Amino acid sequence: MDFGKTHNLDVVNFALPPGAPSNARIWAAVEPSSRPQIYIGGPVWANKDYVGKVYPSNAKERDFLHYYTRQFNTIELNLTHYQIPTAGMIEKWRAEATNGFTYCPKFPQAISHERHLIASEALTEEFVNAVLGLEEHLGMTFLQLPPTFGPDKWSVLEAYLKSLPDELDVAVEFRHPDWFKPVTGMQTLEGLYALRRHTVITDVAGRRDVLHMGLSSPVLTLRFVANEGHPTDYARADAWVQRLKTWFEKGLQTAYLFIHGGGDNATAPELILYWTRELNKHCGLNLREPVLQPKVVQGSLF
Numbered sequence: 001m002d003f004g005k006t007h008n009l010d011v012v013n014f015a016l017p018p019g020a021p022s023n024a025r026i027w028a029a030v031e032p033s034s035r036p037q038i039y040i041g042g043p044v045w046a047n048k049d050y051v052g053k054v055y056p057s058n059a060k061e062r063d064f065l066h067y068y069t070r071q072f073n074t075i076e077l078n079l080t081h082y083q084i085p086t087a088g089m090i091e092k093w094r095a096e097a098t099n100g101f102t103y104c105p106k107f108p109q110a111i112s113h114e115r116h117l118i119a120s121e122a123l124t125e126e127f128v129n130a131v132l133g134l135e136e137h138l139g140m141t142f143l144q145l146p147p148t149f150g151p152d153k154w155s156v157l158e159a160y161l162k163s164l165p166d167e168l169d170v171a172v173e174f175r176h177p178d179w180f181k182p183v184t185g186m187q188t189l190e191g192l193y194a195l196r197r198h199t200v201i202t203d204v205a206g207r208r209d210v211l212h213m214g215l216s217s218p219v220l221t222l223r224f225v226a227n228e229g230h231p232t233d234y235a236r237a238d239a240w241v242q243r244l245k246t247w248f249e250k251g252l253q254t255a256y257l258f259i260h261g262g263g264d265n266a267t268a269p270e271l272i273l274y275w276t277r278e279l280n281k282h283c284g285l286n287l288r289e290p291v292l293q294p295k296v297v298q299g300s301l302f
Contacts, residue, residue: 003175004204004225012205014232016239019247020214022189030218030251038287039074039102039139040257040275042268049266053292065093069101071290072272074139076223076258080105081144084126090133102139104221104256105131113146116153117160124160128168140221140256142200143172150176151184154191161195171221171256173200180209192216203236218253220244225260229267234274241278248283 006012045068051059055067068075079085085093085105093103108127111120131138145157157172164170172192174180179188192199193216202210204225224240226233244255259275261268269292276287 004202004207004210006206009205009227009230009232012232013208014205014236014239016203016243017211017213019243020185020189020212022186022193023213023215023250025193026215026218027250030253032249032251033253036248036252036285037254038257038279038285039104039255040259040272040279040287041068041072041074041076042265042272043076043078043258043260044265044268045075047265049264050269053294054269054290065096069096069098071269073098073100073288074102074104074256074258076142077103077105080127080131081107081109084108084123085130087130087133090130094134094137097134097137102137103131103134104139104142104258106142106144112144112149116146116149117156120160121163124163128165132165132168138169140169140171140198140219142221143170144200145172145174145176147175149174150178151188154188158191158195161192161197166196169198169219171198171200171219173202173223175207175210177209180212185212185214189214189216203240215252218251220247220252220255220257222256223258223260226262226267226271228262229270233267233271237271237275237278241275241282244279245283 045064046061050064051057054071055064059067097103108123111117111123111127131141161170178184189199196217198217198219198221199214200221200223201212202223202225204210205227244252257275259268259272261271269290273290273292276289279285280287
């Protein structure tokens with residue numbers, strides 16, 4: 001993922017900001033759950049580096065999704081950002097999903113980036129009907145707004161979100177920096193709260209403003225972007241686990257955690273395993289850990 005990419009990690013303040021003041025309204029309206037729903041996974045299943053580590057050593061590319069859904073329980077489905085899935089694709093995805101697995105598709109860029117949500121009724125209907133076909137395997141959908149879509153277009157966003165069916169869970173990802181100004185950010189969260197829609201929090205090195213720590217519902221959608229196994233990847237994960245522990249105690253009901261390894265995501269599985277173990281340890285959860293095998297280096301006897 002290139003968004004927020006920086007090569008000068010030494011100057012980045014990775015500390016988690018405090019939660020937004022408006023989060024108090026979310027906590028006041030819910031009771032803490034003894035078993036919050038946790039979905040944790042990555043942004044890709046078609047990665048040949050996973051063969052022999054996440055997937056069996058003899059896995060064929062056509063079977064990668066089959067093995068992915070047996071290791072993790074969600075995926076950030078970026079493929080739908082570039083095309084509306086066909087009925088055949090939906091059927092295959094649903095057939096490969098294990099019990100409790102959820103796909104989290106991104107709205108097509110033809111809607112969000114090319115048309116800026118305007119005059120996109122037919123495309124939206126096609127996309128929504130397609131992903132609703134995932135049935136119980138449909139999780140959170142992402143509406144990623146382009147960097148040029150600023151708060152002056154709130155009325156467009158509001159109308160678009162109102163047009164979507166209630167049964168479609170939608171989290172909005174903002175990228176224009178003006179959304180994160182204190183007053184605007186508070187008003188945006190209030191607007192999403194009124195619409196019963198969610199927001200995306202992104203933790204990425206080069207854009208710390210998108211780490212806004214505001215919620216519009218007791219559902220967290222987090223995109224955590226690591227830096228190819230850099231030591232800070234794990235220190236940042238530790239901080240998030242402690243924040244999640246606090247939020248679960250306050251009433252967070254559901255968390256979608258999408259862990260990007262950075263680069264080609266080759267290191268994402270190890271980081272997901274670490275997150276899973278630490279969440280189980282510190283939050284009293286019983287999440288199933290992915291089983292990773294050490295990769296065999298050809299020509300090595302040991």
